[in-house]
Amino acid sequence: MNADELYPKRVRSQKSDARRNLSFASRRRNPNLRMCQLLHLQHLDASESKINGSSICNIRSVTSLNLCGCTNITDMRLIGICTLPQLTRLSISWCVNIKGHIIGCGMSNLTYLELRGCDGLRDVNLNDISALLHLEHLDLGNCNNITGASICNISTLTSLNLTGSGCITDKGLSGGLSTLRQLQKKKQVTGSCLHSMPSLRRLNVSRCWRVHDENLRQMSTLTKLRYLDLSGCAVTGSTLGSISTLTHLDLSRCWDVTDVGISALSTLPELQHLTLCNCQKILGATLCRLPALRVLNVSGCSQITDVMLRAICALPQLEHVDLSDCATIMT
DSSP: OOHHHHSOOOOOSSHHHHHHEEEHHHHHHSTTOOGGGOTTOOEEEOTTSOOOSTTGGGOTTOOEEEOTTOTTOOHHHHHHHTTOTTOOEEEOTTOTTOOOSSTTSSOTTOOEEEOTTOTTOOHHHHHHHTTOTTOOEEEOTTOTTOOSTTGGGOTTOSEEEOTTOTTOOHHHHTTOOTTOOEEEOOSSOOSTTGGGOTTOOEEEOTTOTTOOHHHHHGGGGOTTOOEEEOTTOSOOSTTGGGOTTOSEEEOTTOTTOOHHHHHGGGGOTTOOEEEOTTOTTOOSGGGGGOTTOOEEEOTTOTTOOHHHHHHHTTOTTOOEEEOTTOTTOOO
16 A cells, blocks of 8 residues: 555535545645644645644644655754644655654654655664554654664554565574565565464565465465465465465566466365466466456466466356467467
8 A cells, every 4th residue: 555545635515524634736726724733634745745743743633744865854853743633544655864763752642654865774773663552554664774673663553565675585584474464575484474474364475586386385384375476586376375365466577477377276265366367387288277267467478378268268268368478479
């Protein structure tokens, strides 16, 4: 989920909505509007603006605040923001002058915190974040000085985004996160830390080049996992049959996936969505063994033929097939 979804730039015709939702685009159209006059404002989007945050602390009714890309925001300015009693969602992504020294002080109701691209953050700053007893979603993408060692102290997390964070390791994530339901991470991890995350339902490890078939065996302990993105990983698919709860699986650009690997998926009784984009070694013969399949994407799979297509289309639940760039299909 991105910041645009959480902090929509809404300026509606109804007066009540206008008082509760403000983007800086609307403020530019109303230059006489003062921040201190917005006594009932709940949603404020000031992203990419020159605001320094000094006036925001006067808007005590704000519940969601987007300061993404506001380079004038500093730790000192955050002190006032941290006192906002109703604040539940805060984005300070790409606020490059934030070092994180006071993040976690106050903001006792915060459930969503986005810190993407705040390279000044260190593991020690995450110790303070663990004091946020209601925090459920944390985005630390592109925070390149965090190893993950302190993330496990944040015991309430259900969603964690670590994409592009270059120092995150399996060791750093192996200490807990038992409540985590959704995880996105990249490159440095192998997956050996996943045993400590039994509540995972969505896992995105796309382009994690260290993830391979043996690591996937450990995922059999993830009894709630429904969505798995392995696109761009060096896997064959042969060990995926043990994750029996999967409903969505993405193996796009997994160059080593073959029909043998796909045959292992026949033990996944609930698999409904399968993406195999540009898996060049697949002929398609074993796809017929996936009776629960509803959506299949084999775009760019150049070896699938008309004969295989007819067999695939006989799957009883199949509703949608993407065959784009399948050069050998003539019908």
